[in-house]
Amino acid sequence: MSLHVWLTFFIAYLLITLSPGPNVLLVIRNTLRYGATGTVIALSGNLLAQLITILLVALGVGTLLSTLPVAFTVLKIVGAAYLIYLGVAQWMASFKNNPAASPVVSDVTSRRPSLWLEAFLVSISNPKTLLFLSAFLPQFLDHTTGLTRQFALMYLTIALIVIGVHSSYALALRRLGHHFQSQRWKVAFSRVSGTLFIGMGIRLVGSRA
Template sequence: MKLYLLFLLMATATVFSPGPGVVMTLSNALRYGLRGTFGGILGISAGALAVAAISATSLGVLLAASALAFSIMKWIGAAYLFYLGIRLWRAAPHRFDAKPTHEAGLRQRFVEGLSLQLTNPKAIFFFLSVFPQFISTERAYVPQFAALVLTYSSLVIVIHCGYALCAKRARDWLTSERGGRLLNKGAAATFIFFGAAMASAKR
């Protein structure tokens, strides 16, 4: 495995940069508290493992080689992100200071995080384009693949937990009506931006 430190830095920057997964973690932290973020964070991490696994299979090769397959993947992901953005933009401000009407189930948050990560352009394009460059063809593939993927998934857990802690500290501002409205609009704009970025991506 070559240039592991460079991979670590690039992966950290990719996970740390604001995106749909970060928005979900912040939103869950404010709605359900720190414990309520764990399911979503684990789902996002598992989604990264799934995207990495796909990139290592014949499907990954097909997506990299076929313009049609790439376009289908791109537009499905973009449509989903646009849907999330429009729904948030039209939603009433969240009352994060109110008690949730239902318990933040670990399974439900996990499925949401997993679904979101599977359409996250950051993860998809990282594993399809950047990731293969850090695997040496002169050494065994599986150990290198496992080490890099587990590194990325571990970074997801650590960095998103950090985001959740920051959201808790900023709760007083974000639980106000103005803060809730700005969070909605900001989250919606983020989803729409990444949807547009995915829709405009080229092979």
């Protein structure tokens, strides 16, 4: 992959990543609740899911999935159901006495596996990501050189972009975090984020390949 092709890929994917989606919303939520630890957990789960997705693209699974509308529909419904589940959970949490507790190290430690799995599933459960990357990545491949190295470079580039963009969101929110410590704001955030997750799930159900 030549330098100008890589730069084109970098800019294109950066613009795509700047658009907020479920992964960004999860990073924002975890950052406000658990601080930097929550940010790292969300990023690591997302990046592993991205790695698996790119491996599937390299193996041609995305192209195969596009020819199997029933399989795509099933995966889409599963992914949408999980997003809606997260949204409902946020709403239910907002009715508890402490829906979004301040960051506590012990609480983060005990919840680390579930938070990581949550981030991983949010990223891996959307089949549209696999279809999109299956159409997007091959445009930048040079078939006269080794494809393995090119896919590896693409993943490293995507990881760099995701870390940079999501960390920027997290850093901005941490600097403003002292404005959002009241119980009323925490309840409002739980309900707004829950509504957004539900909306994203419904939108995924209605989407087409």
